[in-house]
Amino acid sequence: MSNDTKHGGPNPESPATKTGERAQDPVISGRIINCVPQLPYRISRNDQYSALNGDDPSDEWDMEPISGNSALYSSLYLLRDSPDWEEHVVGWTGEIDPGNGFAYVAPTDPSLKSGDHSANEDSKYNSQESNEDPLYLSKEQKKVMALKLQSQEDSQNKMTVHPVWLLRRDQSRWRGYADNVMWPALHYILNPPSDGQKENTWWYDYVKFNEAYAAKVAQIYKPGDIVWVHDYNLMLLPQLLRMRFGDAVIAYFHHAPWPSNEYFRCLSKRKQLLDGVLGSNRICFQNDGFARHFVSGCKRLLDSTSTKNKNAKGEWLISAYGGDVVVDSLPIGVNTEQILRKAFTSDIDAKVKTIKDAYQGKKIIFGRDRLDSVRGVVQKLQAYEAFLAMYPEWRDKVVLIQVSRPTSTGNGLKLEQQVNELVNSINSQYGSLNFSPVQHYHMRIPEDVYYSLLRAANVCLITSVRDGMNTTALEYVTVKSKASKDKCYAHPLVLSEFSGSSTVLKDAIIVNPWDSVAVSKSLKRALSMTNTEKDVLEKKLWARVPTIQDWNTSFLERMVAIAEKRDSEDSKITPALNRPLLFKTYQAAKRRLFLFDYDGTLTPIVQDPAAAIPSAKLFRILSKLAADPNNQIWIISGRDQQFLSKWLGSRMPQLGLSAEHGCFMKDVACEEWVNLTTKFDMSWQKKVHDVMDQITIQTPGSFVEKKKVALTWHYRRADPEQGEFYASKLKKTLDGFASELGLEVMEGKANVEVRPKFVNKGEIVKRLVWHPLGEKQLYDDDFTIDESVPKDRLPEFILCLGDDFTDEDMFSQLNHIEEVWHKKFPDGKNDCGHYGFYPVTVGSASKKTVAKAHLTDPQQVLDTLGLLVGDVSLFQSAGTVELDDRGHVRDSESSMKSEQAGVAYNMRRTASLKDAS
Ligand SMILES: O=P(O)(O)OC[C@H]1O[C@H](O[C@H]2O[C@H](CO)[C@@H](O)[C@H](O)[C@H]2O)[C@H](O)[C@@H](O)[C@@H]1O
Numbered sequence: 050m051s052n053d054t055k056h057g058g059p060n061p062e063s064p065a066t067k068t069g070e071r072a073q074d075p076v077i078s079g080r081i082i083n084c085v086p087q088l089p090y091r092i093s094r095n096d097q098y099s100a101l102n103g104d105d106p107s108d109e110w111d112m113e114p115i116s117g118n119s120a121l122y123s124s125l126y127l128l129r130d131s132p133d134w135e136e137h138v139v140g141w142t143g144e145i146d147p148g149n150g151f152a153y154v155a156p157t158d159p160s161l162k163s164g165d166h167s168a169n170e171d172s173k174y175n176s177q178e179s180n181e182d183p184l185y186l187s188k189e190q191k192k193v194m195a196l197k198l199q200s201q202e203d204s205q206n207k208m209t210v211h212p213v214w215l216l217r218r219d220q221s222r223w224r225g226y227a228d229n230v231m232w233p234a235l236h237y238i239l240n241p242p243s244d245g246q247k248e249n250t251w252w253y254d255y256v257k258f259n260e261a262y263a264a265k266v267a268q269i270y271k272p273g274d275i276v277w278v279h280d281y282n283l284m285l286l287p288q289l290l291r292m293r294f295g296d297a298v299i300a301y302f303h304h305a306p307w308p309s310n311e312y313f314r315c316l317s318k319r320k321q322l323l324d325g326v327l328g329s330n331r332i333c334f335q336n337d338g339f340a341r342h343f344v345s346g347c348k349r350l351l352d353s354t355s356t357k358n359k360n361a362k363g364e365w366l367i368s369a370y371g372g373d374v375v376v377d378s379l380p381i382g383v384n385t386e387q388i389l390r391k392a393f394t395s396d397i398d399a400k401v402k403t404i405k406d407a408y409q410g411k412k413i414i415f416g417r418d419r420l421d422s423v424r425g426v427v428q429k430l431q432a433y434e435a436f437l438a439m440y441p442e443w444r445d446k447v448v449l450i451q452v453s454r455p456t457s458t459g460n461g462l463k464l465e466q467q468v469n470e471l472v473n474s475i476n477s478q479y480g481s482l483n484f485s486p487v488q489h490y491h492m493r494i495p496e497d498v499y500y501s502l503l504r505a506a507n508v509c510l511i512t513s514v515r516d517g518m519n520t521t522a523l524e525y526v527t528v529k530s531k532a533s534k535d536k537c538y539a540h541p542l543v544l545s546e547f548s549g550s551s552t553v554l555k556d557a558i559i560v561n562p563w564d565s566v567a568v569s570k571s572l573k574r575a576l577s578m579t580n581t582e583k584d585v586l587e588k589k590l591w592a593r594v595p596t597i598q599d600w601n602t603s604f605l606e607r608m609v610a611i612a613e614k615r616d617s618e619d620s621k622i623t624p625a626l627n628r629p630l631l632f633k634t635y636q637a638a639k640r641r642l643f644l645f646d647y648d649g650t651l652t653p654i655v656q657d658p659a660a661a662i663p664s665a666k667l668f669r670i671l672s673k674l675a676a677d678p679n680n681q682i683w684i685i686s687g688r689d690q691q692f693l694s695k696w697l698g699s700r701m702p703q704l705g706l707s708a709e710h711g712c713f714m715k716d717v718a719c720e721e722w723v724n725l726t727t728k729f730d731m732s733w734q735k736k737v738h739d740v741m742d743q744i745t746i747q748t749p750g751s752f753v754e755k756k757k758v759a760l761t762w763h764y765r766r767a768d769p770e771q772g773e774f775y776a777s778k779l780k781k782t783l784d785g786f787a788s789e790l791g792l793e794v795m796e797g798k799a800n801v802e803v804r805p806k807f808v809n810k811g812e813i814v815k816r817l818v819w820h821p822l823g824e825k826q827l828y829d830d831d832f833t834i835d836e837s838v839p840k841d842r843l844p845e846f847i848l849c850l851g852d853d854f855t856d857e858d859m860f861s862q863l864n865h866i867e868e869v870w871h872k873k874f875p876d877g878k879n880d881c882g883h884y885g886f887y888p889v890t891v892g893s894a895s896k897k898t899v900a901k902a903h904l905t906d907p908q909q910v911l912d913t914l915g916l917l918v919g920d921v922s923l924f925q926s927a928g929t930v931e932l933d934d935r936g937h938v939r940d941s942e943s944s945m946k947s948e949q950a951g952v953a954y955n956m957r958r959t960a961s962l963k964d965a966s
Pocket residue numbers: 646647648649650653654655656657658659661685686687688689754761763764765797798799800802853855
């Protein structure tokens with residue numbers, strides 16, 4: 050790992066610096082790390098290969114370019130050839146087809162028949178299930194494959210390819226969550242209800258998939274690199290990287306549509322996904338509408354705030370989790386130069402002629418779509434059927450050539466059947482023995498055939514009901530922009546209003562694919578246009594086709610500007626808590642101190658303060674934590690003693706408690722409460738209460754919570770605007786006399802609180818940290834901090850969690866103590882190079898905090914604590930596991946077993962090859 054600054058956790062080098070503060074690193078290094086969901090090749094083992102015959106090892110693997118995502122891949126190639134950038138591409142290999150050659154090794158050692166790597170299972174390579182078995186590749190084989198991938202992409206080594214290996218059984222598992230859960234939701238499809246078990250398994254794999262990328266990027270990352278993450282398979286990656294590299298410049302581009310929040314919020318992992326992607330500095334969509342949906346989702350699901358950027362049109366700033374994230378849109382383009390070069394060759398001229406000759410006297414309507422439920426192939430056929438019914442004069446004068454590519458998403462078989470039925474119905478109604486008005490090809494077609502069809506077409510018909518950016522539309526307009534002898538110039542495009550490309554190609558003949566009559570009328574219009582009309586239309590459309598060159602340039606220019614602005618403003622980023630590091634420090638430490646706020650940290654905020662009681666899950670986790678004699682747990686809350694005793698102390702006497710923001714303390718395993726404010730004159734209470742009463746009368750729904758010392762005015766149940774208005778009025782009034790009475794007025798979550806200034810949560814933290822862990826607290830009147838406590842009596846691990854303004858006192862106190870320790874105990878750091886301090890804020894957004902890391906909400910708090918006590922799976926959330934090349938947790942039992950099996954497998958294979966020769 051080149052530069053793991055351990056953001057999201059303690060910073061060993063400079064305790065006083067706020068996490069996110071940059072060292073003297075370059076703002077931009079000139080390197081781009083492009084993370085793509087898959088490298089653009091289908092890799093399969095060549096069955097003819099034989100090492101013993103002296104074949105070149107690289108001949109063992111065939112690599113065939115895959116179709117789809119052409120715009121993304123051409124963006125990568127352009128960057129590769131750019132003199133301004135050094136490009137690194139990180140991508141999964143896709144499912145590697147092991148070929149039959151992996152099957153012929155007979156089991157020689159019966160003891161190897163265990164788990165997912167038995168010799169028996171090896172024999173399955175001959176069977177249809179071959180793709181489901183693990184692929185045991187030796188280090189050498191991986192090296193050869195990596196080199197071949199590299200040379201495939203770039204013989205001059207201008208771009209470096211970093212394959213992500215995930216070779217475990219059933220390699221398609223890595224797409225499970227993205228394909229089966231996310232893809233439908235992003236395309237407005239609701240999955241039927243289920244018990245969630247399958248989804249959970251897919252989710253774990255999704256987390257691991259993202260972790261594998263994070264580990265790969267971490268191996269190559271240098272400060273100043275721009276990390277560019279592509280699409281929804283990798284939504285957790287930005288946050289995983291942010292945990293490791295607080296200062297990294299991370300961009301996420303979402304290639305698919307982003308739905309209305311009404312759909313997105315149906316995902317059970319909606320918060321995790323948003324949290325993951327919000328690790329980016331910039332989140333970019335294909336169009337403004339998608340970006341707007343995203344912003345609205347963040348507001349509703351994460352309570353984030355957003356502002357329109359006045360200087361940049363169509364740009365939002367979302368304040369989420371401590372950093373401002375730019376949200377905007379930039380429609381992807383195509384490589385127009387290359388398309389024109391490839392589509393106008395003598396070979397393609399000949400192919401165009403063949404097609405035109407085959408359909409002489411007929412106009413060609415062309416369509417190419419993936420065969421999934423959102424590309425609208427069914428709608429297209431229905432509209433075409435309506436067209437032939439409505440306009441009999443066109444029946445023998447038109448043909449629809451529809452190419453439907455097979456895909457892994459959507460409901461394949463059923464759709465295929467529906468499409469076939471429609472094709473048959475149209476052809477039997479309107480065709481004859483020697484002519485079928487629909488020519489349907491359910492296949493991938495080679496590039497030259499595709500360009501020939503684009504050129505030969507008289508109309509291109511796109512009826513998708515949802516897509517991000519339809520590059521066929523862009524490619525068609527591009528091809529039609531060039532005049533040639535075969536009259537292929539300027540033929541119209543009929544385009545669905547639901548396609549992302551309709552926001553770019555606004556002058557196309559826009560249709561609603563759900564209205565087949567209207568589509569059929571538009572088809573007629575398109576087919577009947579004069580040359581002049583077509584010319585006018587093409588010119589308008591051609592001017593709007595975004596090029597991939599421009600897309601790359603604009604995207605990166607904006608990223609550089611974002612990076613420079615961040616640098617000049619010295620903006621602070623609060624990264625997500627680095628949970629693997631937390632876990633590691635926790636396990637290594639013997640004296641551990643937990644300092645927990647209560648409301649909004651251990652329990653979610655609710656309308657009624659009395660209803661915010663601890664959950665069974667919280668008790669279970671706290672009990673497990675407390676059962677470890679090395680752990681001491683304190684709840685440091687604004688709540689009063691009565692509440693804390695009733696709900697926590699009486700059930701778990703082993704907890705230390707502090708009430709009313711530091712006014713009271715009750716030591717661990719002790720019943721007696723100590724009042725730290727006895728010497729303070731309490732006559733202020735009446736004055737403050739009177740003022741609060743006045744405001745309560747004016748604010749229906751509000752009320753005063755009177756504790757022993759502190760007073761809290763709550764307005765959560767009032768009208769929000771009215772509540773905020775009177776809260777600020779109240780604060781102003783109270784501030785008028787607070788300091789002369791030695792009081793502090795604090796604005797909390799829908800409340801205004803008052804307490805003596807000399808007590809606060811930070812003072813409690815000071816007492817607890819500067820104290821031999823495990824010894825009783827002293828409560829003498831003139832308490833002073835004893836800084837002579839030897840280091841080996843002080844805590845080695847401190848996790849401090851809080852959600853509110855008042856918790857900042859705890860965080861600053863910890864930051865201060867860490868600074869003192871740096872001077873006092875320079876040799877007292879742990880193996881990770883720090884003192885084990887974790888000041889962590891809980892929640893959102895615009896909040897300015899001195900905490901070093903954040904967790905999103907109480908649920909994530911419990912998941913994190915659950916992780917420490919072994920209650921929560923490592924795979925539940927991102928940021929917890931490191932994987933080996935097969936996708937097993939690194940150094941785990943299954944990883945080691947799998948490695949052994951791999952070695953044994955390769956030995957058997959070599960032996961068998963020798964025997965065979
Ligand atoms: O320091 P804490 O443990 O976080 O306590 C802060 C205050 O929390 C309570 O009020 C807040 O939580 C309520 C329940 O979710 C919510 O209804 C209210 O709007 C919040 O302000 C509590 O009532 C206060 O006494 C605490 O000071």
